[in-house]
Amino acid sequence: MKRKVFDLRLWPRVARGTHTVTYIPGFVIVDFTAYEVVNTKDVPFGERTIRILDQGYRWVRVHPTGGGEGVMGDSLTVMLNPSGGPEQLYVDIHAGEGLGEDGLPWHDDLYLDVIADWQPGWRVTETHVIDADELEEAVRAGGVTPELAEAAWTHARKVEEELRAGTYGPLGVLRRYLEDPYT
Template identity: 45%
Template sequence: MVDFTAHRVRQPLTVDFGGEALRLFDHGWRWIWAHPLEAPPGVVGDALTVLLDAAGQPLELYVDIHQSGGWDEAAGLPWIDDLYLDVAGLFGPGWQPRHLLLLDEDELAGAVARGELTGAQSAAIGRQADRVTGALKAGNYGPLCAVQDYLQSGAALS
């Protein structure tokens, strides 16, 4: 887990999220990253980012579909090789993800067209995004459960 709090920001960041204005960054807001410690080369996986407001309410989740990953000792942060496709969503009551969107399908298609990825790789990336979306809808997405446990454990910064 990487737990980042933005204590003071120059200007809040708001973006369009499927026709809904979504604030992503403001004073006192937190981003919590649940990334794999190690991801074997060539294996398609995922890494979660959860955004919480200053009161600790979960607002948004963002899942990067990736391959390979690890820990950068010099930076003290995890890294992944992003595979273009992402799953994003807003939170409803009780940490229930809602309004899930698949993002950057055009970037994935472009990578295939440029020969950076094969059709088989693209299909594997799509299957991983489908697994993530299904687990989020079912309420059993492991990384999200880990973030909730982390926050409930009291080990998290307040």
């Protein structure tokens, strides 16, 4: 597994952006807006390709703080276009989470991610589990046990179900933050 810190301030794709961190009970929210982009980012989503990074795009990360090391969990990032419209929801599946000394969230990546669309009314209508090949490679290389890989798949499927049912908790936290970022 690879420990990842959510910090886009020195991202080579972005020459200039802003970064704020907000702490609310049970979560830390990292809000990053890219103003000057060196390299845009387009990704596959089902049968189409979507842009998730360009001038004025905003990435908002909702990261739980209650899990700790060795605890299966997930963290949500939404990519918003310059008009504030959602382009993609992205959920990292992980095997541990926390906050670093700098106050930024980290997680022990389990490679699987769940991507979703987001329609008016905060409805998710399409989801995909991605990066299964990376998880399989980590199992082959001995970095992830087969049991942990199976648990990651179970968790990813649960996240998909909750997103489609409208019961995924971090999405509610994100909604409240986007509607009133100062609470």
